[in-house]
Amino acid sequence: MNAADTSFILICSALVMFMTPGLALFYAGMARSKNVLGTIMQSFVMLGLVSIIWAVIGYTLAFGDDIGGFIGGMNFFALDGVGMDTLNSPADNLPHLLFMVFQGMFAVITPALITGAFAERMKFKSLLIFSSLWIIVVYAPMCHWVWGGGWMGERGALDFAGGAVVHMSSGAAALAACLVIGKRKGYGKQSFIPHNLPMTLLGAGILWFGWFGFNAGSALAANGVAANAFVTTHLAAAAGLLGWLLVEGIHGGKPTTLGAASGAVAGLVAITPAAGFVTPMAAILIGFGGGIICYGGILLKSKFKYDDSLDVVGIHGLGGTWGALATGLFASVGAEGLFYGNPEQLWIQLESVICTWGYCFVVSWILLKVIDATVGLRVTEDEEIIGLDVAEHSEAGYQL
Amino acid sequence: MKKIEIIVRPFKIDDVKEAIADLGLRGMTVTEVKGFGRQGGHKEVYRGAEYQVDFIAKTKIEIVVEAERVPEVLEAVRNSALTGKVGDGKIFVTPVEEVVRIRTGETGPDAI
Numbered sequence: 001m002n003a004a005d006t007s008f009i010l011i012c013s014a015l016v017m018f019m020t021p022g023l024a025l026f027y028a029g030m031a032r033s034k035n036v037l038g039t040i041m042q043s044f045v046m047l048g049l050v051s052i053i054w055a056v057i058g059y060t061l062a063f064g065d066d067i068g069g070f071i072g073g074m075n076f077f078a079l080d081g082v083g084m085d086t087l088n089s090p091a092d093n094l095p096h097l098l099f100m101v102f103q104g105m106f107a108v109i110t111p112a113l114i115t116g117a118f119a120e121r122m123k124f125k126s127l128l129i130f131s132s133l134w135i136i137v138v139y140a141p142m143c144h145w146v147w148g149g150g151w152m153g154e155r156g157a158l159d160f161a162g163g164a165v166v167h168m169s170s171g172a173a174a175l176a177a178c179l180v181i182g183k184r185k186g187y188g189k190q191s192f193i194p195h196n197l198p199m200t201l202l203g204a205g206i207l208w209f210g211w212f213g214f215n216a217g218s219a220l221a222a223n224g225v226a227a228n229a230f231v232t233t234h235l236a237a238a239a240g241l242l243g244w245l246l247v248e249g250i251h252g253g254k255p256t257t258l259g260a261a262s263g264a265v266a267g268l269v270a271i272t273p274a275a276g277f278v279t280p281m282a283a284i285l286i287g288f289g290g291g292i293i294c295y296g297g298i299l300l301k302s303k304f305k306y307d308d309s310l311d312v313v314g315i316h317g318l319g320g321t322w323g324a325l326a327t328g329l330f331a332s333v334g335a336e337g338l339f340y341g342n343p344e345q346l347w348i349q350l351e352s353v354i355c356t357w358g359y360c361f362v363v364s365w366i367l368l369k370v371i372d373a374t375v376g377l378r379v380t381e382d383e384e385i386i387g388l389d390v391a392e393h394s395e396a397g398y399q400l
Numbered sequence: 401m402k403k404i405e406i407i408v409r410p411f412k413i414d415d416v417k418e419a420i421a422d423l424g425l426r427g428m429t430v431t432e433v434k435g436f437g438r439q440g441g442h443k444e445v446y447r448g449a450e451y452q453v454d455f456i457a458k459t460k461i462e463i464v465v466e467a468e469r470v471p472e473v474l475e476a477v478r479n480s481a482l483t484g485k486v487g488d489g490k491i492f493v494t495p496v497e498e499v500v501r502i503r504t505g506e507t508g509p510d511a512i
Contacts, residue, residue: 259447
């Protein structure tokens with residue numbers, strides 16, 4: 001066990017935990033005021049729900065003994081054998097419990113990311129059922145494939161901190177979700193104007209801050225790789241912010257604060273799979289590309305007429321995909337990409353992109369269809385008009 | 401007695417308030433309101449999606465005065481709220497039947 005690494009990852013775990021309430025604010029500011037609490041709650045509740053599921057069964061499915069490259073065994077069920085020492089820990093420098101909880105924070109935020117796609121219209125009960133099942137049948141296998149000794153990692157796919165596991169998976173599930181649940185009432189006719197952008201900007205700031213734990217912490221050690229990941233993360237966010245503003249200006253608009261926040265998040269998403277594998281200068285290109293590509297991503301929904309309320313597909317799906325491919329282009333630290341003489345890596349990355357999208361989209365779609373047919377996904381039309389705050393939670397965000 | 405409802409640009413509210421106070425009138429009710437007239441709305445853009453916002457923020461002041469004071473109030477308000485561009489607002493004057501001061505029970509002009 002390494003004391004420096006242990007203390008660093010303890011702090012990183014707390015940083016990643018902080019991202020989920022940050023995401024809640026980021027999303028809630030973009031919702032309408034009658035849905036502010038409903039939107040916050042859809043993210044915040046994951047801190048309760050997923051934390052428990054992860055400790056009981058999610059962790060062992062992701063990191064238990066490999067079964068056929070697809071899923072982990074039940075040897076760590078209910079944290080059996082997951083203790084204060086490094087025994088059986090996938091990271092032999094960290095207490096096994098610490099590795100488990102660090103991974104658990106990633107599991108918490110991932111289903112919270114999906115909630116942006118069906119914001120303002122999903123039943124709370126159905127959200128709990130969907131998220132619980134999704135962690136078990138989508139997230140845990142994905143996590144196993146990439147980090148738990150499964151086939152994707154064995155094939156050599158590079159995913160430093162969760163481009164596939166967290167962002168592409170949530171983006172693909174988000175696409176399935178907004179197709180299955182349908183558009184919000186009045187979408188395309190009424191104005192869906194964000195009710196509190198300062199809240200969204202605060203949320204984006206918290207996300208950026210927490211992302212240092214997410215990416216630098218994914219080095220799983222207090223070392224140079226962590227420092228590199230910290231710097232690449234920061235520069236990619238910075239470049240994403242500027243890239244988005246630039247393309248907003250070219251597209252005929254003014255630089256918006258929501259654009260700055262969205263661009264920073266796009267840059268952060270894009271650098272996530274690459275953070276430990278690329279140089280700081282490559283990170284600027286990846287982040288800048290992320291800002292521009294994700295701006296294009298948010299325009300897709302009006303073109304294809306689906307209501308991805310808070311742009312999960314456009315930002316996390318496309319940003320994660322760009323990041324995964326960019327890792328295959330720019331990797332030069334501890335791995336080589338196309339630009340460093342290894343075209344094979346880009347091919348492996350493309351394969352991981354296709355399999356991640358395919359698996360996560362199909363399984364999420366089936367889950368959602370089954371829940372829709374049994375308990376129903378959507379609140380009633382009246383409840384949607386009243387807003388989720390009163391209809392689903394019997395409270396209001398603002399009293400005046 | 402007359403009630404004067406004044407709708408002005410929000411940034412003019414302090415000027416109008418002082419102009420009314422300078423006439424020796426005490427008390428007013430102020431509300432933040434939205435609406436539209438000839439000025440028309442404006443465009444807002446959120447993540448590339450354009451929205452036409454028709455209702456513009458204005459500030460409404462309500463005061464009640466004795467009938468003979470109406471002309472000087474109108475004059476003072478116009479002078480203080482004027483920019484000369486479309487959207488300066490409107491003033492409505494309506495009769496008031498009765499006024500009661502809740503604390504003392506006084507009625508009529510004494511209660512204003």
